[in-house]
């Protein structure tokens with residue numbers, strides 16, 4: 001169907017006016033979705049934002065699609081139309097038969113045939129997508145594609161405004177709690193808040209997950225529980241999905257009638273969808289759940305003394321695996337001696353060595369620091385075996401000023417290894433006094449005192465499964481150990 005450019009022009013006029021209004025993100029995006037679908041004489045439209053790690057697409061505006069279609073499950077960005085991530089438009093003639101469609105059965109049930117998706121770009125990089133849905137099988141003209149690309153540009157500006165607003169709100173909140181906003185965010189931008197929550201406890205839960213850098217999606221999937229005459233008569237939508245843990249979470253208060261009703265639905269859900277991992281949680285339960293998956297100690301919302309989490313357990317594990325792959329590839333079939341300095345390196349060493357696919361041996365040293373500023377280093381425990389003629393990889397938890405590493409590298413070189421390289425999990429480059437070559441670096445971190453995953457403050461915090469920043473003011477004297 002050919003439309004005059006005048007009708008696209010009036011639709012764009014309405015859309016840009018909404019984008020420049022005082023509406024919130026959702027209302028603006030719903031309005032844009034409706035006007036885009038109508039201008040293209042289509043049946044539905046959806047505006048999606050990529051989550052910070054670019055793994056999932058999250059709905060921020062919709063028109064003409066049923067709840068079941070919208071909540072058909074998390075949309076994996078790499079599987080669901082990967083061309084969008086590459087910044088390209090995607091056309092699907094028949095959604096019920098195309099491999100690229102993640103839930104074709106739901107498309108069939110909804111009577112969706114053709115889909116046109118275009119990326120929402122910021123400085124050339126995809127940050128979301130706008131999709132148009134048609135019931136009949138149809139083509140999309142050049143004019144329609146151009147129109148949708150212009151709408152996507154408007155969406156990009158709308159997202160940017162919402163992020164700015166959310167970060168201003170965040171700063172205001174931090175000031176209200178007399179906390180300075182963190183200079184380095186653990187979650188990379190854009191941090192578009194995908195949800196307006198139905199209940200304050202859901203927002204609390206989301207905050208707690210954010211604190212621990214645990215990825216979450218709000219109500220991404222509805223499960224049909226009962227059918228009558230071929231139609232769905234009862235559905236259940238758990239509050240959250242935590243992709244890293246592959247678990248759905250439904251929050252509940254302690255009111256007995258609510259718990260009984262929710263338990264009934266969960267039983268049904270488990271019977272019908274045995275592959276789905278779902279939990280009913282009260283507020284105190286969710287701390288226990290986080291503890292079970294290695295986040296924070298039992299029974300406490302946040303770890304006392306820790307200001308914020310820089311890297312979650314899952315983020316560390318992913319990075320350690322990447323480092324191990326790179327090391328394994330670089331050394332090929334060589335035998336390798338890993339050397340660590342006790343005690344901070346213990347978690348990193350244990351994880352790293354398990355992911356190396358070459359023969360390794362391990363040895364440890366211990367050092368102490370003395371002198372007024374603690375910058376003179378002395379070895380208190382030396383290696384058990386000779387490293388002469390061997391390939392050595394020095395494994396460090398953190399390189400700060402570089403004094404310790406410099407001293408140890410000098411000591412090791414004197415024993416004539418065949419090669420000597422350095423792998424450090426953390427690089428606090430801002431405080432470096434000596435320029436040392438670091439061959440493998442996990443994360444570059446800001447100039448703040450960090451604890452957890454082996455790193456301590458006065459002997460404590462080593463057992464935390466994440467890396468967190470100590471509360472400002474707590475570190476009196478940053479003595480190296």
Ligand code: IMP
Pocket residue numbers: 344397398399400401402403404405428448449450451455456457479480481
């Ligand atoms: P250097 O300043 O590079 O010699 O670092 C000395 C040692 O200080 C490191 O091996 C760590 O044990 C410790 N260190 C430095 N920064 C931190 C930190 O942020 N948290 C915990 N320990 C640290």
